[in-house]
Structure formats: C-alpha cells, structure tokens
Amino acid sequence: MRMVVKGNGAVAHAVRLSRAQVVSAYPITPQTSIIEEIATMVAKGQLDARFIKVESEHSALAGCISASSAGARAFTATSAQGLALMHELIHWAAGARLPIVLANVNRAMAPGWSIWTDQNDSLSQRDTGWMQIYCESSQEVVDSVIQAFKVSERVLLPTMVVLDAFFLSHTFEDVEMPEQEVVDSFLPPLELPHKMDLAHPAALGNLVFPDRYMEFRRKMDLAHDLALGVWDEVGREWGQLTGRTYRIVEEYRMDGAELVLVTAATAGSTARPVVDQLREAGVPVGLVRLRVFRPFPASILRSLLGGRAKVLVLDRNCSFGHHGIFHQEVKSALYDLPQAEQPRVCGVIAGLGGRDITPDDLEEMLTGVWKDRITDPVTWWDVLSAQDPAKAALAMS
Amino acid sequence: MAIDTTSYDPRNLHLPDGEILSSGHLACPGCGAALGMRLALKALGPNTMVVIPACCWAVINGPYPFQALSVPVLQVAFETAAISASGIRAALDAQGQKDINVVAWAGDGGTFDIGFQSLSGAVERNDDIIYFCYDNEAYMNTGIQRSSATPYGAWTTTTPVETPKAEPKKNMVEIMVEHRIPYTATASIAFPEDFVRKVEKAKGIPGAKFIHLWISCPAGHKSEERNSVKIARLAVETGVFPLYEVEYGTRYTINHEPAFTDVNAYLELQGRFRHLTEEHVEAMRRNLRWEWERLRAKVEMGRKLSLPPTGVRGAVDEGERTSR
Numbered sequence: 001m002r003m004v005v006k007g008n009g010a011v012a013h014a015v016r017l018s019r020a021q022v023v024s025a026y027p028i029t030p031q032t033s034i035i036e037e038i039a040t041m042v043a044k045g046q047l048d049a050r051f052i053k054v055e056s057e058h059s060a061l062a063g064c065i066s067a068s069s070a071g072a073r074a075f076t077a078t079s080a081q082g083l084a085l086m087h088e089l090i091h092w093a094a095g096a097r098l099p100i101v102l103a104n105v106n107r108a109m110a111p112g113w114s115i116w117t118d119q120n121d122s123l124s125q126r127d128t129g130w131m132q133i134y135c136e137s138s139q140e141v142v143d144s145v146i147q148a149f150k151v152s153e154r155v156l157l158p159t160m161v162v163l164d165a166f167f168l169s170h171t172f173e174d175v176e177m178p179e180q181e182v183v184d185s186f187l188p189p190l191e192l193p194h195k196m197d198l199a200h201p202a203a204l205g206n207l208v209f210p211d212r213y214m215e216f217r218r219k220m221d222l223a224h225d226l227a228l229g230v231w232d233e234v235g236r237e238w239g240q241l242t243g244r245t246y247r248i249v250e251e252y253r254m255d256g257a258e259l260v261l262v263t264a265a266t267a268g269s270t271a272r273p274v275v276d277q278l279r280e281a282g283v284p285v286g287l288v289r290l291r292v293f294r295p296f297p298a299s300i301l302r303s304l305l306g307g308r309a310k311v312l313v314l315d316r317n318c319s320f321g322h323h324g325i326f327h328q329e330v331k332s333a334l335y336d337l338p339q340a341e342q343p344r345v346c347g348v349i350a351g352l353g354g355r356d357i358t359p360d361d362l363e364e365m366l367t368g369v370w371k372d373r374i375t376d377p378v379t380w381w382d383v384l385s386a387q388d389p390a391k392a393a394l395a396m397s
Numbered sequence: 398m399a400i401d402t403t404s405y406d407p408r409n410l411h412l413p414d415g416e417i418l419s420s421g422h423l424a425c426p427g428c429g430a431a432l433g434m435r436l437a438l439k440a441l442g443p444n445t446m447v448v449i450p451a452c453c454w455a456v457i458n459g460p461y462p463f464q465a466l467s468v469p470v471l472q473v474a475f476e477t478a479a480i481s482a483s484g485i486r487a488a489l490d491a492q493g494q495k496d497i498n499v500v501a502w503a504g505d506g507g508t509f510d511i512g513f514q515s516l517s518g519a520v521e522r523n524d525d526i527i528y529f530c531y532d533n534e535a536y537m538n539t540g541i542q543r544s545s546a547t548p549y550g551a552w553t554t555t556t557p558v559e560t561p562k563a564e565p566k567k568n569m570v571e572i573m574v575e576h577r578i579p580y581t582a583t584a585s586i587a588f589p590e591d592f593v594r595k596v597e598k599a600k601g602i603p604g605a606k607f608i609h610l611w612i613s614c615p616a617g618h619k620s621e622e623r624n625s626v627k628i629a630r631l632a633v634e635t636g637v638f639p640l641y642e643v644e645y646g647t648r649y650t651i652n653h654e655p656a657f658t659d660v661n662a663y664l665e666l667q668g669r670f671r672h673l674t675e676e677h678v679e680a681m682r683r684n685l686r687w688e689w690e691r692l693r694a695k696v697e698m699g700r701k702l703s704l705p706p707t708g709v710r711g712a713v714d715e716g717e718r719t720s721r
Contacts, residue, residue, distance in 0.1 A: 021488065021491035021492070022484065022487045022488055022491055024480075024484060024487070048491075049491065050487035050488075050490055050491050052480075052483055052484065052487055052522070052524075053522065054480060054515075054518055055514055055515065055517065055518030055521075056514060056515075056518070058476065058477070058515070059477065059480040059514075059515045059518055062473065062474065062477035062480045062481055062484065062515065063480050063481070063483060063484035063487070064484065065473070065477075065481070065484065066448065066471060066473065066477075066480070066481035066482070066483075066484030066485045066488070067484035067485065067487050067488040067491075068484075068488070069471050069484075069485070069488075070446070070471075070484070070485045070488035070489060070492075071488060071492060072487070072488035072491045072492060074484075074488075088474055089474060089477070092473075092474055196446055196469040196471060196485065197469060198443065198444060198446075198468070198469060198497065201464075201466070201467050201468050201469045201470075202464070202469060202470075203458055203459070203461075203463075203464035203466070203469075203470040203471075203472065204469075204470065204471050204472065205471060205472035205473065206455070206458060206459065206460060206461050206464060206470070206472050207455065207456060207459075207460040207461065208460065208461045209460055209461075212461060
C-alpha cells in the first residue's frame with residue numbers, strides 16, 4: 001500500500017507491522033512523533049502492544065531490557081540527550097544479548113541546545129555492542145526497522161536504526177508500506193532462547209568473575225562478525241519479498257570512479273545528483289553510502305575503495321581531537337590494503353547542529369579534492385571562526 | 398534495658414513450608430536481607446519472578462553460573478528496579494501469562510536514592526508489581542556509606558563520628574502513601590508472621606504495592622550476628638520503626654503496638670551509635686514522640702476519611718470495595 005509518511009511515521013508503521021509487544025518510551029524532540037503515533041496505534045487497537053509511558057529515557061530502555069528478558073519483542077525511540085541518558089543501559093542491552101530495536105533520530109548534543117541533526121549522539125554509542133544502521137529515506141526506514149528485528153533476533157544483539165532529524169524525521173515522502181502478511185512471513189514471533197522462564201529458573205545478569213567475563217564479550221564480538229552476513233542475507237530476502245533489496249553498503253556510479261565520496265544517511269540523497277553532474281563534467285566520481293555501520297563492513301569497503309585514487313569521507317560528526325568518526329573508521333579499514341592500492345583519504349566535517357549540506361557544498365568539496373585544492377587530512381566545512389586556530393581554541397564565543 | 402525474647406520461640410511460628418532460598422547463598426552471617434528474602438519467597442511461592450538491582454542481594458544470590466533462588470531472577474542496573482519489574486509485567490501481559498508475581502527487591506540506596514525516580518514512575522502508573530525495599534539504612538554493599546535512609550546520629554564511612562548524620566531518615570513509606578497506591582506496608586524480619594501476612598495480602602491486590610522491610614546488618618550496624626533479630630525487634634518495640642500498613646493512601650492500621658522500650662536498648666547493641674551523647678539520645682526520644690504523634694493522627698484521620706472514589710485510575714474498584 002502506498003502511503004505518504006514522515007520518517008518518524010515510517011518508524012511507527014514499521015513497529016506496528018513488526019508486531020512489537022512492549023514499547024517503553026519517553027518523549028524528546030525530534031523523536032516524539034514516533035511514540036505519539038505508536039501510542040495512537042495501541043489506543044486504537046491497531047498494535048497489540050503494552051506501552052509503558054515511563055518517566056525518563058533511562059527507564060525507557062530499562063523497561064525494554066526487562067520486557068525483552070521476559071520474552072517480548074521490545075521497541076523504544078529517542079534522540080541525543082535521551083540516548084546519552086540511556087548510555088549505561090545501552091551497554092546493558094547488548095551485554096544481555098537482547099534483540100531490542102531502538103530508533104534514534106540523530107540530533108546534536110547540548111550545550112548549546114540544538115534540536116537539529118548531527119551524528120555525535122549515535123556515534124558516541126559506537127563501542128557498546130549495538131548494531132547501527134543509518135537510513136536515507138522513509139522507505140529505507142520502514143524496511144530497515146523490520147529487517148532490524150529479524151537480524152537482532154537471529155544474532156541476539158540490539159539494533160539502533162538511525163535517521164536524521166527533520167531532513168528525514170519530519171519530511172513527508174511516498175512510501176510503499178508492506179502488507180502485514182508479507183511482514184509476518186518474513187518475521188516470525190520472537191523465541192528468545194534465554195528468556196525468563198518459571199519452568200527453568202535461572203539468574204540473568206549476575207556476578208561474573210574474571211575467569212568467565214571475557215568469554216561473554218568474545219561471544220558478543222563473534223555475533224557481530226556473524227551479523228554482517230545476516231544483514232546481507234536478510235536484505236536480499238526482503239528484496240525477494242518486496243522487490244527492494246538492501247545492501248550493507250550502497251554504491252552509486254562506482255564504475256571507473258577514481259574519486260569516491262563516502263558518507264551516510266540523507267547526505268547520500270544530496271550527493272547522487274551531484275555525482276551525476278560531475279560525471280557529466282568529466283570528473284570520475286562515485287558514491288559509497290554506509291548503511292550498516294556496526295558491524296563495520298571493513299572488507300566490503302576495502303574491495304570498493306581499494307585501487308581508487310582518492311576518497312573523500314563526509315562526516316556529520318566529529319571525534320574531537322581526531323577526525324570525523326566515519327573518516328577514521330574508513331581510513332583504518334584501508335590501511336590493510338597493499339600500499340599501491342591505498343587511496344588518498346581526505347575528511348570533511350560538515351553539517352553539525354543541523355547546518356545544511358547543499359549540493360553546491362558537495363560539488364565544491366569533490367572538485368576541491370579532485371583538483372588538489374583540498375589536501376588536508378581534515379577540513380571543517382563552512383566554519384566562520386577559527387582564522388587563528390590557537391586564539392579560537394581558547395575563545396568562548 | 399533488654400526485652401524478654403523467650404516468648405518469641407521460633408518453633409511456635411506459623412509460616413509457609415516451601416523454601417525457595419537454598420543454602421549456599423553468599424550473605425554474611427546474621428544478614429537480615431537473607432532472612433527477609435527467605436520469608437518473602439515463602440509467601441510469594443514459586444510462581445514468582447524477581448528483579449534485583451545493584452545491592453547486597455546482587456552478590457548474595459551467587460555468581461554465574463549459580464544462584465541461590467529457585468525462581469527466575471533478573472539482575473538489573475542500580476536505578477532500574479521498579480521499571481524492570483514493570484517491563485516484565487508488560488511482557489507477561491503481552492504473552493498472556495497470568496498469575497505470576499513480579500517482584501522488585503532493592504536496598505535502601507536503590508529505593509530512597511538512585512532508584513527513586515523509576516520507583517515513583519512505576520507506582521504513579523500503578524503497575525502491577527510488588528516492590529520490596531530491604532532497608533539496612535546505608536550503602537552496605539559498597540562498604541557502609543550514608544544513604545537518605547540512614548537515621549539521625551548514625552556513623553557511616555561518609556558520616557564519620559566527628560560529623561555523624563545530622564538529618565533524619567527520609568520517610569519513604571509516606572512518599573509511597575502519597576502516590577495513593579493500593580497498598581503500602583512496613584515489615585520486620587523480627588515479626589515474620591506479620592511480614593508473611595502482608596506479602597500474601599499484597600499478592601492479592603492488583604496494582605502497585607510497596608513493602609518496606611527493616612533488616613539488620615551486623616557488618617554495617619557494627620552489631621553482633623546473634624543479635625540481628627533482637628535488634629530488628631527492638632527497632633519496632635522502641636518505636637523507631639513502626640509496623641503499619643496503609644490502603645489507598647488513606648486507611649492506616651498499626652499492626653503492632655510497641656512496648657516503647659527506651660531507645661537506648663536499641664542503640665546500645667549497635668556500634669554505629671556508640672559515639673552518641675545523652676543529648677543526641679534525648680533528641681531522638683523527642684523526635685520519636687513527634688513521629689508517633691503524626692502517625693497516630695494519620696490513623697485517626699484515615700478512620701474519618703472514605704476510600705478514594707471509583708472512576709479514577711488507581712482508585713478502589715467496585716468489586717474490591719464491596720469485598721472489604
């Protein structure tokens with residue numbers, strides 16, 4: 001069925017189609033309309049779920065953790081400060097090997113207060129053991145939430161489905177909404193192997209001594225290794241059912257590309273026409289959009305980027321004191337290539353706090369790198385201050 | 398001024414036979430928390446799921462892959478006991494599993510302090526859980542630091558004898574009462590039949606139930622292991638810890654009229670009070686009289702008030718009203 005929905009509405013419909021059983025959530029802009037729509041669906045009987053209207057994001061995820069431990073399919077959504085407040089339990093959900101799905105609407109961290117998009121909130125949770133998937137369109141949001149439940153329940157790791165504030169969360173788009181029967185055939189009811197069970201009473205989460213702890217962590221890491229293949233398999237299976245196949249990494253016009261733009265999320269939509277335009281102008285440019293970020297598709301990136309002349313990584317985030325986060329990850333993956341096949345990698349940090357990244361920006365970045373006008377390892381794009389970096393670092397305004 | 402303990406022969410106690418806590422748990426000798434859990438589970442029975450946040454019981458239950466309880470246990474983050482019980486209840490409801498007691502079992506730190514927000518949220522929603530606070534009046538698991546349950550005058554490692562705790566204990570029961578939940582009660586390990594009766598009563602009431610259990614802690618109270626039950630009894634008999642229950646934030650019942658033994662009998666058995674001067678003790682006596690004046694006034698007020706009206710979520714439903 002075709003529907004016109006916002007990115008947030010796409011999440012809500014996908015949660016409904018996935019038959020989530022427990023939703024535990026707390027409002028925060030720009031995520032709020034996800035849980036508003038779910039609350040309405042539950043109230044109208046369109047979704048047979050228990051919705052726990054908690055008093056904080058910390059409790060939102062704690063409620064999902066215990067509900068999932070008791071065998072229910074659990075969902076929550078948040079943004080920025082809310083995700084940061086959950087941080088303790090973000091680790092907990094992954095360590096407890098619970099297939100929770102969380103939609104995070106990327107929003108910049110305070111201070112100063114910002115409700116607009118950037119990726120530092122979700123990327124600050126990179127090392128927690130969650131899988132992360134960055135979406136470009138409402139269609140991809142619908143399809144990814146449903147796939148996320150499937151992959152999570154196969155490998156017993158939680159998934160964070162990430163979408164840009166406003167550019168995606170609040171933008172109406174035409175979406176092919178899958179039929180319930182299709183989703184049911186794709187996503188069977190959850191059978192959590194370690195769920196709380198009166199017939200088999202066990203203690204979950206108790207004290208683990210040094211002789212055992214590391215084994216649990218090794219298993220988490222092995223599950224991530226396994227998950228990469230599962231994402232690929234599940235993306236193809238979804239394609240057979242709906243005609244929309246999903247890849248771990250999406251490539252565009254990579255044939256003969258000598259300069260490759262690597263980015264994630266809605267910047268991918270902005271980039272495609274720019275790539276077309278530059279190709280027409282004779283610049284051999286291609287696009288790689290990171291979709292699944294954890295587990296990290298290092299070998300896929302090596303095969304896509306090895307032997308190209310130049311790579312430009314566009315980050316809507318920053319690891320202060322180092323590079324953009326996608327940039328450092330891509331660069332570390334490419335280090336394993338033979339030296340002759342290693343492209344030169346430049347990073348651009350742009351669009352923090354919701355600043356627009358326009359087609360003109362992208363064209364300027366790409367031609368800049370192509371013509372060696374941009375050669376620094378990291379460039380902060382379109383920043384007014386910092387003419388004298390030493391002075392700027394210490395100035396408070 | 399000791400009280401006669403001979404009349405409390407445990408062989409005369411009438412308690413459920415079933416044991417869900419097995420031997421081999423990791424509690425300290427004389428631990429009131431182990432006795433409390435044993436009694437609570439006797440009353441709850443095997444159809445029970447227990448949430449344990451960070452607290453002594455996170456250790457007592459035993460390390461992976463063992464546990465001392467023969468019911469499912471979910472250990473959770475420190476501040477999440479109440480919401481974790483709520484989440485299990487929601488999951489069981491969603492899967493059509495009925496007649497399971499969902500219990501949160503948290504210490505005073507996890508209840509009065511770090512878990513306070515989540516507890517308030519759960520009881521405000523009137524989630525169908527039984528929340529137990531086992532209260533040893535300080536952060537005993539981390540080595541005896543002050544909590545907001547620590548009483549006036551007590552020594553802890555963060556309230557050393559030079560500056561013992563200057564503030565009175567937070568009144569957690571009254572905070573729960575003001576959430577107007579169906580059932581709030583205090584209990585003591587020294588009054589096991591009263592405790593078991595309260596747990597059995599809580600099992601039969603839908604909605605949020607809060608049971609505040611006073612327990613002794615030889616390590617933290619600097620007391621002798623053999624005195625654990627005696628000290629718990631003196632907490633009640635001196636009036637320091639009244640045994641009472643409150644229905645719908647309105648109807649108060651005092652379950653045991655204390656002997657009002659002088660508070661010194663309670664204090665002198667615990668090293669944490671050894672530094673106190675007669676002036677401190679006199680201040681405690683004055684405060685005890687004032688607290689009891691308040692409590693008795695609430696009992697009186699409750700007698701005059703009707704139970705909350707029907708039609709408001711959390712209030713008494715008609716069926717229950719007529720059965721009372």
